[in-house]
Amino acid sequence: MNASPEPGQRSTWPLWEVFVRSRSGLAHQHVGSLHAVDAEMAIANARDVYTRRGEGASLWVVPATSIVASDPDDKESFFGLDEEFRHPSHYVVPDGVVGI
Amino acid sequence: MGDHAVDALLRVGDSCLVLAQRLTAWCGHAPALEEDIALANVALDILGQARGLLTRAGEIEGAGRDEDALAYLRDAPDYRNLLLVEQPNGDYGTTMLRQLLFDAWAVELWPALVFSTDPVVAGIAGKAAKEAAYHVRHSASWVVRLGDGTEESHQRMLAALDMLWPYAGEAFLDDEVDVAAAESGLMPLPSSLLPAYRHRVESVLAEATLPVPPDPWWQRGGRQGSHGEHLTYLLAEMQVVHRAHPDATW
Numbered sequence: 001m002n003a004s005p006e007p008g009q010r011s012t013w014p015l016w017e018v019f020v021r022s023r024s025g026l027a028h029q030h031v032g033s034l035h036a037v038d039a040e041m042a043i044a045n046a047r048d049v050y051t052r053r054g055e056g057a058s059l060w061v062v063p064a065t066s067i068v069a070s071d072p073d074d075k076e077s078f079f080g081l082d083e084e085f086r087h088p089s090h091y092v093v094p095d096g097v098v099g100i
Numbered sequence: 101m102g103d104h105a106v107d108a109l110l111r112v113g114d115s116c117l118v119l120a121q122r123l124t125a126w127c128g129h130a131p132a133l134e135e136d137i138a139l140a141n142v143a144l145d146i147l148g149q150a151r152g153l154l155t156r157a158g159e160i161e162g163a164g165r166d167e168d169a170l171a172y173l174r175d176a177p178d179y180r181n182l183l184l185v186e187q188p189n190g191d192y193g194t195t196m197l198r199q200l201l202f203d204a205w206a207v208e209l210w211p212a213l214v215f216s217t218d219p220v221v222a223g224i225a226g227k228a229a230k231e232a233a234y235h236v237r238h239s240a241s242w243v244v245r246l247g248d249g250t251e252e253s254h255q256r257m258l259a260a261l262d263m264l265w266p267y268a269g270e271a272f273l274d275d276e277v278d279v280a281a282a283e284s285g286l287m288p289l290p291s292s293l294l295p296a297y298r299h300r301v302e303s304v305l306a307e308a309t310l311p312v313p314p315d316p317w318w319q320r321g322g323r324q325g326s327h328g329e330h331l332t333y334l335l336a337e338m339q340v341v342h343r344a345h346p347d348a349t350w
Binding site: 013035036037040041044045047052 | 133
């Protein structure tokens, strides 16, 4: 049996991130989060909270503590670089080329 | 088909309706947001099942009563629900045990009703069978969590079992209405569902570290219209708006 929370202490269920694949062939998309005591309950809760209107064909739940996030302080060095040459916008596409 | 068909359909439909009304009382009060939504989903599924069966019962009766007339304009003695579903919500463990005792019946009944000779009932059952399969997973997992949880939750589940167990057997007691409904192919004989029910419930209780109580004298009579006072209060609340404003629409 699990230990009860100490009197006066409110126990909080762990947080899980939820990913839904709307149909076969598409990638799972992050849709939100929820609380659950374990993986089984997390899947059940994800079904009840995020697929009430037929949104999904598959569910992933991931403990929020397993998500490694980039540091907001790294924003400039990670994402702030001006490297527009990486965009394919400096090429002249000849007339008559199809399939691009 | 005739009177026995109407009665037989109301026995299931009223059980769904009364249980849905009980469950909706938790809306906004369940122990966690996620569980609140889960239980509301279950209640809506079961309400939908009730609507289908009451509508069908009204059609077969042929007296011009629709689902609203049957739901809102009958008094307790005309209700045919199981006594189990009118029992008060109690704590969450009590509600989940009541739900398990209902779901374990429903999950056997609906797949059998898919083969009903009434195509409307068979159609309702096809959808309901999938819903019930999910419902029983939900209620069983809570009974296990709480039964095999903390000392306090275990004690509470024992108390809930004490209170609710005498109501578990009513769904399987055949009478002449059931025999007629079974002979016409409308519904399976209630007693035919008992072995699978017993097996499922006993498995869940074992996993929940809860003892299977000995068979008591099963409380009965709800399916024939004899109810406890709980149902009167439940119906008063459920019916008051409709009766105060008959035929109102929005």
